[in-house]
Amino acid sequence: MTEVKKQLIDKFVFDDEGFRMSTPPQIAEYRAKRLKTDSIADLGSGIGVQALYFALASRRVVAVENDHKRMEDCRKNAETMGITNVEFIEGNATDENVVKMLRDVDTTHSDPSRKKTGDGWSFSDLSPNPLEVVKLYASENISFDIPAFMSPSLVPDDWELEYISLQGELKQLSTYLGGLKRFKKSALNLPSGNRIVYNKDLSRKVEYTERPKKWLYDLDGSLYYSGLLPEFLQEKKDLSLLHQDRQKTLLTGEKLILDPFIVRSYSVIDSAISLEEARKKLILEKAGKVVLRYSVDPSKYYEERRSMEKGLVGSTTIYIFKFRNRYYLADRAATAENSKVSNKD
Ligand SMILES: C[S@@+](CC[C@H](N)C(=O)[O-])C[C@H]1O[C@@H](n2cnc3c(N)ncnc32)[C@H](O)[C@@H]1O
Missing domain, CATH: 3.40.50.150 (Vaccinia Virus protein VP39)
Structure with missing residues (x-):
């Protein structure tokens, strides 16, 4: 509530x-x-x-x-x-x-x-x-x-x-x-009041990028269900699509972008080719807790998370993404919501 x-x-x-x-x-x-x-x-x-x-x-x-x-x-x-x-x-x-x-x-x-x-x-x-x-x-x-x-x-x-x-x-x-x-169709983000509007002249095809850049972004679900991601990306030329399904849309870019349609932002700290290497890097980062941000069978989530947190004694929380079998370690970063940015239309 x-x-x-x-x-x-x-x-x-x-x-x-x-x-x-x-x-x-x-x-x-x-x-x-x-x-x-x-x-x-x-x-x-x-x-x-x-x-x-x-x-x-x-x-x-x-x-x-x-x-x-x-x-x-x-x-x-x-x-x-x-x-x-x-x-x-x-x-x-x-x-x-x-x-x-x-x-x-x-x-x-x-x-x-x-x-x-x-x-x-x-x-x-x-x-x-x-x-x-x-x-x-x-x-x-x-x-x-x-x-x-x-x-x-x-x-x-x-x-x-x-x-x-x-x-x-x-x-x-x-x-x-x-x-x-x-409008014919739009996605409205409240309370910011920002709106993305359907553009009939825009190609509906969005190319995926191969791997994460410096920043990772979780997008507002309205963009997936409205099919208005092409319009959003047209406005945000620095961003490209990394992953999209019913649960989440992940974008990536080289610059920190604040926008109300970006729900969570992460800065990529490092990457690892195996679980073992990821664990070593988590120790170097003084991690104490990890949050898995990739799809895991819900019944296996805690088991996988515990195996990654084994031996960690630090105090920071690291977010783990996985693309093409590579683990990416990331920190939470500012968003428009927590830095109070809005561009009402
Ligand atoms: C989703 S609620 C509406 C909530 C409302 N927008 C609000 O802000 O509180 C739908 C309401 O429609 C009523 N309802 C369903 N069928 C109806 C009908 N044929 N005629 C009048 N009311 C109906 C239900 O009893 C229910 O209270």
């Missing part, structure tokens, strides 16, 4: 499920600003985190929720915050009467509840189902939060895709339709 979420939620009433599903406040605040309008409906408002942020930015908010207890909590949370511009409708967002009651709102948002029924996410796992909402609601301006890991190929081509990460971790995939669209 983030500190901000805790602070806001400290004053809220909620059930565990309602809290777990609630929109992180930093995302709710960002979106309330992006969707600032005259009147907005929140279909499936839950305990009200997003709806109440909407109320701070827009003139009129209508919160729709089909769970009685959560609707009551949302009402009480509005009271606690002294918010008076929210109307509450307890009911099903796809019910004809509810749709009629919302005819005059100019913007519609929904963060549906979700339950995976197959291997991957599909729209039928979401309630209310966004595809049904689009058919039922006349409003042109609609936005949905959908699962971050849902295949973008399932999303209609004319919906904007916005991959939102918080402190470097991909949190959600937001979509915007009609007049709300600003």
Whole structure:
């Protein structure tokens, strides 16, 4: 739980499920600003985190929720915050009467509840189902939060895709339709506000580099899932790709680069061709602890780590990477986050 979420939620009433599903406040605040309008409906408002942020930015908010207890909590949370511009409708967002009651709102948002029924996410796992909402609601301006890991190929081509990460971790995939669209696709890093935007003219092919240079960088997951690494590398010409999979994207370069999309940075100290040589070098570095930053079968992680830490009596922590059977010893370095650099757009 983030500190901000805790602070806001400290004053809220909620059930565990309602809290777990609630929109992180930093995302709710960002979106309330992006969707600032005259009147907005929140279909499936839950305990009200997003709806109440909407109320701070827009003139009129209508919160729709089909769970009685959560609707009551949302009402009480509005009271606690002294918010008076929210109307509450307890009911099903796809019910004809509810749709009629919302005819005059100019913007519609929904963060549906979700339950995976197959291997991957599909729209039928979401309630209310966004595809049904689009058919039922006349409003042109609609936005949905959908699962971050849902295949973008399932999303209609004319919906904007916005991959939102918080402190470097991909949190959600937001979509915007009609007049709300600003980009085809982007990755947004919060709280920095930095955004990488899809460029249709850029080649999607990224060349891998053979071995680490002076610095190693762990990237924000939103760049992998949005497929916007080419755009990021276009901006950061000094960086090249070392490794990429669903768990992590590692870049390398000769210069120290601070950027909010860089979640962790490391400076390479040395390399070794074998475990034995790596251990000798760890002693020279006065290491006491190692953190393995390469893929290890989780059941073998501690065994491998212990074998590397055997005989170490120092006090520093060394990060170990492995590429093409060579071990690389590295130190943690500054990032934009811990050196408080941000370039809001
Ligand atoms: C992910 S939560 C929304 C959380 C909310 N954004 C917040 O910040 O607290 C989804 C909510 O939609 C409600 N819901 C699901 N299907 C619905 C429907 N058809 N009509 C109205 N509410 C619905 C659920 O009860 C749940 O509270």
